[in-house]
Amino acid sequence: MTQSNGGARPRLDRTAIAVENLTKLFPKPGRDGAFTVLEGISITVEEGAFVSIVGPSGCGKSTLLNVIAGIETSDGGSVRLAPRAARANAEPRIGYVFQSPRLLNWLTVEDNIRFVLEAQNVPRSSWPELVRRNLALVGLAGQERNYPLNLSGGMQQRVAIARALAIEPDILLMDEPFSHLDAITARKMRFDLMEILARAKPTILFVTHDLAEAVFLSDRIYMMTTRPARIFKRVSIDLPRPRQPEDDRIFELEKTLMRDFFSVVEAGA
């Protein structure tokens, strides 16, 4: 499996996500006025690309994803999403993988996936195949009738990934999906994610506080500071795929970017 790890991702120049000058305010608790959570955020993600946003915890990364997903409003700027070329005239489909699995524990694994298929009005006749294929893709074939609470944390997160992929998303938003897992499980999951995405091929916007993770996974990284969250650096990661997590070039890049980050934080303080 090590050899196939992802392969080259297609580089097309169609823009899938275009965020321009996005601003988001939160009301101050108990007082008048507001503070700025996101300030002038601009991000471009090409179709089929894997782009990460890296920033410290609590900097507003999740808020940014929620605005892009359309479940939170913005206070300025714009977000444009495009479906993949093959379904150019349709509404873009968005899959979301959260920090915690957010499964419906009273439903079987299979019914959890059916839930989003029903939500997206996917024709019922294609459900069995979508459930089967996506569970197999995340390595959970045979777990259809099991309940989430019988699965380990890593397996639950795999179900959440299968659920997001089952709707065949044009855009997959991932919010620190491995941060709740132990280091070994997380490493395996990152590795498998590359495999999975090589086959499912959605556009990915991935949020993390883990620079090494971002460097290993991404085609491009946006680095964010906190209070308010601003993008201060955009880095292309041109390492060839398949990548190895222990590759020295990944360590080197991580070190350089970490230094950049602290120089910005110290300049701001």
Add this chain to the structure above:
Amino acid sequence: MESRTRSLALRVGSILLLLLLWWVAAQLVQDGDILPGPGAIARAMVADLSTPDPEGRSPFFDIGITLVRIFATFSAAMLLGIGIGLAMGLSRLVERSLLAVTPLLLTMPTILMVFLAVMWFGYGETGGLLAVLVVVTPYVAVNIHEGAKAMDPSLIEMAATFNAGHGLCLRKIYLPQLMPYIFAAFRYAFGVTWKIVALAETFGLKHGIGYMFFFWFEQFDMRQVLAWIIMFVAMMLALEHGVFARLESRAFAWRASAGR
């Protein structure tokens, strides 16, 4: 499995102990008009179930009509209460306007409600049954409202990101999370319903088990009053443990399977 047989043995044991105490007490009192023994009551039950009631109908008609009244009012109160409680949980406006009213209804003594209902609607079905609705519905609604407040917002957010509609959320997210609250309300509502129905039958209605209590109370026949009360309570306990407990363990199968 072992713990189940154990708990069954405990239950049977405690009932036998109670019967024994009763028998001893009856032996000490030595007066069948004040405290008849278990044997006398059992004979009275057999007699009751094999002779027509004072109106000339089968005693099973009285039992049946009481059960129908209990189930009709109980289901109506549950459905109404769940609907109102959910609405309170989902809408601020409904929540604020109803929170002012529910304490009033909850503090109203049950027996007064029955009297009021009888005075307004007369000695008919409507009065007694409305009393149940007025007493039970607010309790169910308040319980469901608590459940609605305790729902996990992260799951609702998840549903929103996948564009899940209201109907789907109701079936797969809201109701399953409300199940523990629905069962708690269910237990209470059932207990209160059968007490009020028995009360309403005693005071206002023709036919039914409560009517039989009252009939034998007027004759001052302790044996018959006790016989009917025991039959009634036994029936309610059988329903509670036989039907509801089974429904509950089925509804929570997903928890039990999680290695507990």
